[in-house]
Amino acid sequence: MLGGGTAGARLGAVPARVTAEMAVEATRIGGELRAAVERNLSGAVLRQRSGRLASSIDLSVRPRGGGVTASLGTDVPYAAVHEYGGTLPARTILPRGGRALAFPWQGRERFFKRVSLPPVTMPERSFLRAALAEMEPDIRAAMAAAVGRAVSA
Numbered sequence: 001m002l003g004g005g006t007a008g009a010r011l012g013a014v015p016a017r018v019t020a021e022m023a024v025e026a027t028r029i030g031g032e033l034r035a036a037v038e039r040n041l042s043g044a045v046l047r048q049r050s051g052r053l054a055s056s057i058d059l060s061v062r063p064r065g066g067g068v069t070a071s072l073g074t075d076v077p078y079a080a081v082h083e084y085g086g087t088l089p090a091r092t093i094l095p096r097g098g099r100a101l102a103f104p105w106q107g108r109e110r111f112f113k114r115v116s117l118p119p120v121t122m123p124e125r126s127f128l129r130a131a132l133a134e135m136e137p138d139i140r141a142a143m144a145a146a147v148g149r150a151v152s153a
């Protein structure tokens with residue numbers, strides 16, 4: 001049992017202060033990490049086409065058991081093949097609303113009833129893990145500073 005008086009109360013409040021400080025710091029540094037990921041998606045690792053992947057990057061910070069859990073990720077289906085690489089299977093593209101597909105081919109507009117695509121091997125182009133690795137020292141320092149502030153308060 002903790003000693004009585006002010007010292008005991010202050011000591012008993014340390015875990016809650018640590019959690020609160022870490023949540024604030026995780027949110028701040030998570031925003032910086034999100035910005036680094038978005039930079040990777042703007043040309044550093046991938047060339048942005050529609051912006052869907054960059055706009056889908058989500059930061060979640062939650063208290064968990066006396067600490068804080070932060071996660072940064074995306075739910076876009078094609079994100080994993082860019083992050084880790086892989087092979088997309090061969091497939092056939094068929095028209096949806098018409099009888100033919102139309103697009104330029106060999107300098108002229110051509111029409112096709114179907115187009116067969118071969119398998120495509122995608123190289124690993126990490127935009128999430130690369131940003132995390134780059135910022136790891138800053139993240140560790142920020143979390144240590146947050147704990148230090150909470151303990152000394």
